[in-house]
Amino acid sequence: IQESDTARLQHLLEDFHESDLGDLLEALDPDFRPRLIELLGSAFDFTALTEVDEAIREEILEGLNPSTLAEGVRELDSDDAVTILESLGEEDKAEVLDQLPPMERIALQRSLDYPEESAGRRMQTELIAVPPFWTVGQTIDFMRDTADLPETFYEIFVIDPAGHLLGAVALDRLLRSKRPVTIQEIMDDEPDRVEATQNQEEVARLFERYNLVSAAVVDEANRLVGVMMVDDIVDVLEEEADADIKQLGGVKSDEELSDTVLYIQRSRFPWLFANMCTAFLSAGVIRFFEGSLERMVALAILMPIVASMGGNAGTQTMTVAVRALATRELGRTNAWRIIRREAAVGILNGLVFAVILGAVAALWFQSSQIGIVIGLALITVLIFAALGGILVPLTLNRLGVDPAVSSGPFVTSITDIVGFFAFLGIATLWFSL
């Protein structure tokens, strides 16, 4: 790159798949990234930019001049073009759009008008639609004669003159039918369809549930506006799982490996801050029993065990509940059954661990009374942990708050407070401290 040896670079990167090219961009020194793209010129496949982390994409786009960008975006499928345009500032976006031919500009503009994370943003507008009275032969000839077909497609759509979706024909169905058969005869008249304004996560669940490969995207009047492809759905599902995992771990869902130290520090701050506040609440509970602790230091030694057992049991239940809510496995119909089940598991594990923990504590402090007190406290906290772990996500979900983001601090503050209160309270009563 330093020598600007365009020919050699083009030759070297000729056979690179867009994902590999994306990796190469990520591995390069930031200054070289836009440089490489300008050098490659039309040999650079802009799809590669959709494969890099968002922070890197934004940075690269800033370094490119708008004409190179407009040239590159023109070559892209509409869904990839939208991804790139989304990463641009308002001004740059307008500038790039201005340099595109009117047809493409209008199509992209329309996609960008749909809400973020909707099917309309992710859909591809390149598709094949034919009228129902065409024959299989006509359709095949049309496809052979048209140069500007979508890059890949798995079904063709059937529409009426006003653009309303009538049906769809899978390619294998088309291939297996004789030439004189009309499209109407072989089309599936209840094709899989999604609304352009539907959330991408909902659409992904549909694909997953019904094993779809592509689905028509229609507007509110059932007019065909695009097609959703499974490769985009795979990305949506991955992003969503990623977001759930990160949020449960107390990290912002958009944190990426390429982010700066400052960005990450800010991404992790809110969770730690929430945790600090709840920790002070539990410390307040402990302070309430200051006198007991002064008289019996063994309580201070053992109390973190009770709280941490509760925290872990609560997290277990919460994890299962949050994930089941995300995959729509947990809903109104089975919520009550799962609550009872979790409570039963809590009681059972409470009893088992009360015996183990009680015995070990009794031996360690040479006092069977300590064992009984910690055992009773543990049963209490594990029951509260089970109930908190399931009821907190369910309630947040009912209130329209994403349970993956905010369940954690609630559940751990419940288990901490109950843990310290139960153990120190029972001990104070038992030993009359």
Added chain:
Amino acid sequence: IQESDTARLQHLLEDFHESDLGDLLEALDPDFRPRLIELLGSAFDFTALTEVDEAIREEILEGLNPSTLAEGVRELDSDDAVTILESLGEEDKAEVLDQLPPMERIALQRSLDYPEESAGRRMQTELIAVPPFWTVGQTIDFMRDTADLPETFYEIFVIDPAGHLLGAVALDRLLRSKRPVTIQEIMDDEPDRVEATQNQEEVARLFERYNLVSAAVVDEANRLVGVMMVDDIVDVLEEEADADIKQLGGVKSDEELSDTVLYIQRSRFPWLFANMCTAFLSAGVIRFFEGSLERMVALAILMPIVASMGGNAGTQTMTVAVRALATRELGRTNAWRIIRREAAVGILNGLVFAVILGAVAALWFQSSQIGIVIGLALITVLIFAALGGILVPLTLNRLGVDPAVSSGPFVTSITDIVGFFAFLGIATLWFSL
């Protein structure tokens, strides 16, 4: 069902998609499940059984008689048939296989011989393969004339007489080519291929990375043995994300909503037990400072705050690291950079929270010295938390242990021990307790 009204049931369930039928089965009383299947007879689509939780599937299969089962399995795509056969005991499996026609039996047997979770288990053996010298016209005619084609397919494969994979032709490519063109001219001679013994997770990553819809499965001699379809890949990715989420939350990866209380209690026991052991370790650290605690009860009140901040910061880093390892974003090339970055985030958040926490504690206990001590302890524990959060998963991964399963207990025991030791140790020195 109670009235055994077959005709009405068949009519009612006629238009049900297999996923919905699966949901219906899950919602039914366990005793009615096999009953419904027997009543529906050949109208029951056995694919529905691949859509239910594994525990329910096993239970239903036990209740069915082998001939119904063999009949049902015969109608299935090979990948679905394998899923069902996997859930059977050895004896039942042999019995069902015996009742199948020889060709199908051999194909299924071969799939079952591949290791669990390999591409060979998930692949579909129904596919279309043609010799390279055929023309497009010949191929299309062949597909029109053959009744027994796979249910859906997106590409056809090209093989030599010995069955070696030569190339692949996407259906849209086939449709767009003129009849006299030979397959050889339009085939992609470097088709996407995976080895039958390859792990399904690796295969899924390839699909995700290169946006594949199907890929040829070959044996070690490059002979075509099947095809992997994207709908199975979607399931693999979901299962894997599910497993990661559950394991990070301390739950066994195969725990399902339909499991019994006893199963779940056992699934959650090991993590709680591991936590109990590490909690005793930390209690040991606290006991070491028994004297200090007796002299200054404020330490007992504040020490859980330090430990819980450390635990949460460690979990944040660990979550990001475990997920990045699972998606292959974190590897040897960038490990060192990520370690330095996490350490920097740890120091930064350590400083920020040392100031906040120190100030609040100083006000609460009317002692600026307490504030300084807790601040110093917090910086220490947040740096250890960052390093533990990244080094533990990396080390486990290097040792070949799944970091999602076992990182948690290690990281929290590090942060607890460091947290209590740093706070109580610094306090003991500072106040000469």
